[in-house]
Amino acid sequence: NAGVTQTPKFQVLKTGQSMTLQCAQDMNHEYMSWYRQDPGMGLRLIHYSVGAGITDQGEVPNGYNVSRSTTEDFPLRLLSAAPSQTSVYFCASSPSGSGGYNEQFFGPGTRLTVL
Amino acid sequence: GNSVTQMEGPVTLSEEAFLTINCTYTATGYPSLFWYVQYPGEGLQLLLKATKADDKGSNKGFEATYRKETTSFHLEKGSVQVSDSAVYFCALSVNNFNKFYFGSGTKLNVKP
Numbered sequence: 001n002a003g004v005t006q007t008p009k010f011q012v013l014k015t016g017q018s019m020t021l022q023c024a025q026d027m028n029h030e031y032m033s034w035y036r037q038d039p040g041m042g043l044r045l046i047h048y049s050v051g052a053g054i055t056d057q058g059e060v061p062n063g064y065n066v067s068r069s070t071t072e073d074f075p076l077r078l079l080s081a082a083p084s085q086t087s088v089y090f091c092a093s094s095p096s097g098s099g100g101y102n103e104q105f106f107g108p109g110t111r112l113t114v115l
Numbered sequence: 116g117n118s119v120t121q122m123e124g125p126v127t128l129s130e131e132a133f134l135t136i137n138c139t140y141t142a143t144g145y146p147s148l149f150w151y152v153q154y155p156g157e158g159l160q161l162l163l164k165a166t167k168a169d170d171k172g173s174n175k176g177f178e179a180t181y182r183k184e185t186t187s188f189h190l191e192k193g194s195v196q197v198s199d200s201a202v203y204f205c206a207l208s209v210n211n212f213n214k215f216y217f218g219s220g221t222k223l224n225v226k227p
Contacts, residue, residue: 004158012204013147031213042119042204042219043159050137090158094213104215106158 001027001055006091006107013081013114021076021110023091027074029105030096032074036087037109042088049074052056082112088112117142120152121205121218128225134136136190136221138179138205147183147187148172153220159204170172218221 007022025032033048045058049068063085065077074093078085088111092104122137140146147166151159163172170184177192188205205218 024128033215035217040219043217045214045216048214077214092159096213102213103161103164104159106160108156108158 002026002092004091004105005021006089006110007109008110009108010058011092011112013078013112015082015114017081018077020090021078021091021112023074023076023107024072025105026091027093027095027105027107028070028071030091031102032068032091033104034064034076035090035092036060036073037090038087039100042075043071046076048087062105083114086112086114117129117207117209117216118147119207119216119218121203121221123219124202125204126221126223128198128223130225130227131194132225133193134190134192134195134199134223136203136205136223138188138190138218139206140186140188140205142186142207142209144210146207146209148179149215150177150179150188150206151204151206153202153204155201156218178194193225195225197225197227199223 004025034046035043047066049055083096091107094102098106146181149164150162152162153159163174165181171180179190202220202222204220
């Protein structure tokens with residue numbers, strides 16, 4: 001199993017550009033989520049999904065879109081990048097059933113810089 | 116609301132020293148508590164967890180006890196190693212949901 005994979009590892013954008021951060025998992029997990037990690041602020045939840053076709057907003061959803069067409073993939077879209085979106089982005093997945101008792105498996109992260 | 120507060124770092128210790136990283140929480144429902152560790156350049160990994168009051172989670176020499184009366188989940192290790200240098204995150208989920216709330220992280224530096 002590859003676990004949770006994220007691409008790209010690094011990205012530099014100009015203000016106003018759009019891009020998609022890719023996330024995939026091969027563990028058949030129903031729950032997937034996106035976090036951003038900023039210095040001194042820990043991880044903050046952007047969007048999450050409890051299964052294919054179902055997504056919901058987290059703590060800091062503005063400026064980001066998600067969709068979940070398959071169990072495996074959960075891409076994060078930045079429609080018009082802003083310098084405030086400079087951060088490290090982590091995707092995570094966990095199995096359903098036992099809910100919050102379950103371990104979240106994290107990807108290696110994408111470091112995004114918006115100039 | 117739901118939130119986690121953990122001690123600010125960095126924490127710098129000598130090898131074989133005793134480690135405590137404090138974590139307290141507020142929760143609107145019934146929480147499960149977790150410690151995650153992040154090594155340089157990597158994603159987070161689960162270190163240990165506790166799902167009900169008075170449970171003790173343990174792994175790799177680390178321990179934390181879920182204290183409902185003090186709303187705390189402090190991380191301890193009796194003798195740290197250089198390889199324990201990392202950032203440690205306390206986290207909670209509430210009412211058995213998969214939505215997690217993370218603390219700001221505590222960086223641990225262990226010197227030989």
